[in-house]
Amino acid sequence: MSSPAPKQVLILGGSFAGLTAAYELKRLLKDRVQVTVVDKNDRFMFIPSLVWVPFGWRDPEQISFPLRPACERKGIEFRQATALAIDAAQQHVEIAEVGTPDRKETLRYDYLLIATGPHVQFDIVPGVGPHGGYTESICTAEHALQAREAWQRFLQDPGPVIVGATQGSSCYGAAYEFIFNLEYALRRAKLRDRVTITYVTSEPFLGHFGIGGLKHAQGMTEWFFRHVGLDWVLNAVLERVTPGLVHFRSGQLFTTKDDKKGVDLAGQTLPFKYGMLIPPFLGAEVVRRSGLGNERGFVVTDEYFRHLKYPNIFAAGVAVAVAPPAPCEAGCSVPKTGYISEVMAHTAAANIAASIEGKPLTPKPQADIDAKCILDAGNQGIIMYTDRIYAPQQRRWQTLIPGPWAHWAKLLFEKYFLWKMRTGRVNWP
Numbered sequence: 348m349s350s351p352a353p354k355q356v357l358i359l360g361g362s363f364a365g366l367t368a369a370y371e372l373k374r375l376l377k378d379r380v381q382v383t384v385v386d387k388n389d390r391f392m393f394i395p396s397l398v399w400v401p402f403g404w405r406d407p408e409q410i411s412f413p414l415r416p417a418c419e420r421k422g423i424e425f426r427q428a429t430a431l432a433i434d435a436a437q438q439h440v441e442i443a444e445v446g447t448p449d450r451k452e453t454l455r456y457d458y459l460l461i462a463t464g465p466h467v468q469f470d471i472v473p474g475v476g477p478h479g480g481y482t483e484s485i486c487t488a489e490h491a492l493q494a495r496e497a498w499q500r501f502l503q504d505p506g507p508v509i510v511g512a513t514q515g516s517s518c519y520g521a522a523y524e525f526i527f528n529l530e531y532a533l534r535r536a537k538l539r540d541r542v543t544i545t546y547v548t549s550e551p552f553l554g555h556f557g558i559g560g561l562k563h564a565q566g567m568t569e570w571f572f573r574h575v576g577l578d579w580v581l582n583a584v585l586e587r588v589t590p591g592l593v594h595f596r597s598g599q600l601f602t603t604k605d606d607k608k609g610v611d612l613a614g615q616t617l618p619f620k621y622g623m624l625i626p627p628f629l630g631a632e633v634v635r636r637s638g639l640g641n642e643r644g645f646v647v648t649d650e651y652f653r654h655l656k657y658p659n660i661f662a663a664g665v666a667v668a669v670a671p672p673a674p675c676e677a678g679c680s681v682p683k684t685g686y687i688s689e690v691m692a693h694t695a696a697a698n699i700a701a702s703i704e705g706k707p708l709t710p711k712p713q714a715d716i717d718a719k720c721i722l723d724a725g726n727q728g729i730i731m732y733t734d735r736i737y738a739p740q741q742r743r744w745q746t747l748i749p750g751p752w753a754h755w756a757k758l759l760f761e762k763y764f765l766w767k768m769r770t771g772r773v774n775w776p
């Protein structure tokens with residue numbers, strides 16, 4: 348008797364979540380599954396190192412590798428294309444070849460994994476972002492290279508700097524890493540005494556990170572801000588950004604000289620010569636267009652990372668909806684880091700494999716997800732661990748280890764992770 352035809356698994360997105368799930372499925376089911384990864388980009392990018400690109404400490408080629416050969420070595424088909432629409436009832440996805448958008452094609456699937464990450468919502472505040480705005484971004488390699496050009500111009504004629512995350516943001520870790528690295532870069536360039544640096548955030552306190560903080564995070568972050576002379580604005584809601592000025596609807600400014608009571612910034616402005624602000628994320632356009640997400644375009648899943656209505660659609664990574672675990676007056680969203688994206692991808696892949704094989708699925712409630720993270724500060728940093736990132740009340744472990752080893756750990760991790768993803772060893776730690 349011949350064996351049944353392999354099931355078709357289509358994965359939208361070939362980054363932390365999508366590529367991890369593709370390798371894992373192939374490892375689990377071998378020839379019993381046909382895996383296709385669709386991504387509009389042809390390279391896997393180690394996004395956490397984009398914070399170093401503006402300062403010239405990394406080029407995008409050093410922190411990325413081509414997806415096609417990596418996939419093909421493991422028997423995975425790779426298509427460089429944009430997914431345009433998902434038809435969940437008919438079980439197919441319309442794609443368009445990158446470069447020839449008129450060449451459309453329909454890909455059929457038995458199982459679909461949505462791992463399309465975020466759409467960066469620059470228009471949350473007029474004047475934010477590199478597309479017609481006045482602030483830089485580090486969310487993509489292209490943005491980070493643009494931020495590098497602006498940085499080179501800034502070094503010739505320095506002035507005040509504003510770095511942070513707008514109302515509704517979720518990516519505070521990257522904003523902290525960027526401001527600490529920028530401060531370090533100015534010290535190396537012997538320009539630090541000519542520049543005031545202000546961190547602008549919708550967080551209610553430093554070290555909140557959109558998750559209510561970790562034990563000792565607030566004290567440690569405030570200490571570090573004072574130590575290196577950074578000012579900060581909390582509960583910031585921005586009205587708009589005009590050339591050289593950030594306009595505040597609300598926010599309280601704390602300076603290193605007088606950080607006890609904040610200065611009310613409602614209706615006020617702060618000047619800048621170099622600005623980098625991270626806006627909120629929405630779900631990817633294809634998800635929003637296909638009506639498979641919530642009001643922000645994120646996919647609501649059950650504890651198997653399965654769509655609530657379509658049991659053959661799964662989601663992983665930033666594409667998944669996660670409820671905010673901590674209040675935040677100015678609007679904070681929840682961070683979904685690379686490690687968390689991998690955890691979700693492993694769970695989704697295991698459950699797709701179990702569905703194909705007719706075996707019981709394994710739950711992974713969001714409250715049980717742990718988090719390991721390195722926050723780099725140029726030549727030092729903090730290694731962070733908690734056993735329950737999205738359930739602050741139930742945490743048993745919250746560990747922060749500051750020191751130069753955090754920076755060395757990120758250097759090592761970058762190399763290790765790129766090797767692991769290029770060679771498909773996603774079941775390694």
Ligand SMILES: Cc1cc2nc3c(=O)[nH]c(=O)nc-3n(C[C@H](O)[C@H](O)[C@H](O)COP(=O)(O)OP(=O)(O)OC[C@H]3O[C@@H](n4cnc5c(N)ncnc54)[C@H](O)[C@@H]3O)c2cc1C
Pocket residue numbers: 359360361362363364365385386387388394395396397398428429430431462463464465485486487518520521631632633663664665666683684685686687688720721
């Ligand atoms: C500047 C920055 C720094 C960060 N630093 C850290 C850090 O230090 N540590 C950490 O753990 N996390 C960090 N993160 C978060 C981390 O990058 C994310 O958690 C991770 O990238 C999420 O992976 P993902 O696969 O869900 O989404 P993404 O990495 O965003 O990938 C989504 C993929 O889907 C593709 N895609 C989207 N739409 C379509 C479409 N319609 N058709 C085809 N392809 C599509 C995209 O091209 C992309 O490759 C950082 C994020 C940023 C922005």
